[in-house]
Amino acid sequence: MSSTPVTSQTAPTDPPAKIEAKPLRHPWRWVFAAVLLALTAWFIIDAAQNEAYGWSTYFQYLLDTRIAVAALHTIAITLLAMILGVIGGVILAVLRLSPNPVLQSIAWLFLWIFRGTPIYVQLVFWGLLSALYQSINLGVTEISLEGVLSNAFMLAVLGLGLNEAAYMSEIVRSGINSVPDGQKEASKALGMNWSMTMRRTVLPQAMRIIIPPTGNEFISLLKTSSLVVAIPYTHEIFGRSTDIAAALFEPIPLLMVAATWYLVITSALMVGQHYLEAYFDRGATRELTNRQLAALADAEATIPKNVNIIPEVK
Numbered sequence: 578m579s580s581t582p583v584t585s586q587t588a589p590t591d592p593p594a595k596i597e598a599k600p601l602r603h604p605w606r607w608v609f610a611a612v613l614l615a616l617t618a619w620f621i622i623d624a625a626q627n628e629a630y631g632w633s634t635y636f637q638y639l640l641d642t643r644i645a646v647a648a649l650h651t652i653a654i655t656l657l658a659m660i661l662g663v664i665g666g667v668i669l670a671v672l673r674l675s676p677n678p679v680l681q682s683i684a685w686l687f688l689w690i691f692r693g694t695p696i697y698v699q700l701v702f703w704g705l706l707s708a709l710y711q712s713i714n715l716g717v718t719e720i721s722l723e724g725v726l727s728n729a730f731m732l733a734v735l736g737l738g739l740n741e742a743a744y745m746s747e748i749v750r751s752g753i754n755s756v757p758d759g760q761k762e763a764s765k766a767l768g769m770n771w772s773m774t775m776r777r778t779v780l781p782q783a784m785r786i787i788i789p790p791t792g793n794e795f796i797s798l799l800k801t802s803s804l805v806v807a808i809p810y811t812h813e814i815f816g817r818s819t820d821i822a823a824a825l826f827e828p829i830p831l832l833m834v835a836a837t838w839y840l841v842i843t844s845a846l847m848v849g850q851h852y853l854e855a856y857f858d859r860g861a862t863r864e865l866t867n868r869q870l871a872a873l874a875d876a877e878a879t880i881p882k883n884v885n886i887i888p889e890v891k
Contacts, residue, residue, distance in 0.1 A: 620671075630830065630833070631827050631830035634825065634827050634830040635833050638821060639834050643732045644814065645834075646817075647814045648814055648838050650730075651799065654737065654805065655795070655798050655799045656736035658733075658798060659738075659741060659798055660738075661734065661742065661793075662737075662745045664738075665741075666748065666749050668742075668746075669688065669742060670746045670749040670753065672684035672755070673685070673750055674750065684746070691739060691742070692743045695738050697807055699736055700733070700736045701740075701807045703732045704808035704809060706726050706732070707727060730810065730812075732810070733805040741794065745791070748790045749783075752786035752787035753783050755783060755786045756778070760782065764777070764778045787856055789850075792853065792854070799839070800843070803816075803839075812836050818831040820831065
């Protein structure tokens with residue numbers, strides 16, 4: 578008795594039906610956007626018709642020569658204080674990373690004082706420094722500090738710069754620590770010394786971490802410069818506009834003039850920060866440039882066609 582094999586045949590199944598995703602509609606988003614747009618339009622129309630804003634005084638002093646010169650003083654204070662802050666921040670970051678506990682303690686004490694006290698209090702202290710030290714007695718000779726401590730511009734730069742150094746030190750330290758140790762070891766294996774390793778390996782990679790917060794700190798420092806009136810130094814934007822407002826008895830339009838100048842300068846700095854970040858971030862993108870594509874094409878053209886550069890797997 579012979580048995581025939583039984584074969585099972587499965588019926589062909591139909592392909593699964595495609596499910597079309599329908600976009601979700603959120604009507605409340607449009608309602609909320611319409612409410613915000615209406616409130617914005619109402620505020621603009623009301624502010625344009627409100628005489629308390631003093632629009633005539635605003636446009637009269639918007640391009641005043643005294644305000645423009647004060648803007649140059651503000652930029653100079655911010656730039657010099659930022660340079661001092663970056664240099665001091667690098668030094669403090671190196672001290673924090675030093676194996677010497679004394680240097681670490683000094684850097685920690687500096688950060689504790691300048692980050693733990695308000696910047697306005699520090700500037701008031703710098704303004705009163707001439708009441709504490711009129712001269713320095715070195716035993717052999719006595720150095721007078723009256724002329725140095727009476728320079729309000731220098732005290733403003735020094736007060737803002739030392740405060741900024743406390744914050745820049747943490748930014749620089751975090752940027753250096755973000756570079757893997759393997760990069761440093763590879764540089765040492767290639768015969769690079771410490772300075773060459775920092776210049777060619779560590780810092781170019783750390784700049785991607787350092788540049789964005791440094792740009793934010795620079796913009797923030799520009800606005801913080803308005804507090805130097807505590808020294809007192811009144812030749813910057815806020816101090817000069819306050820003096821003019823006190824003479825005119827119209828504080829609101831002059832405050833808007835100062836705010837407009839700060840907005841214009843910070844907007845220009847934000848544009849510069851964007852291009853600076855793009856410059857240092859150019860190596861992080863996976864897209865090849867035209868020059869890199871051309872170099873790759875030239876390299877492929879030099880390889881013989883009968884040469885297999887990919888090893889065969891047996």
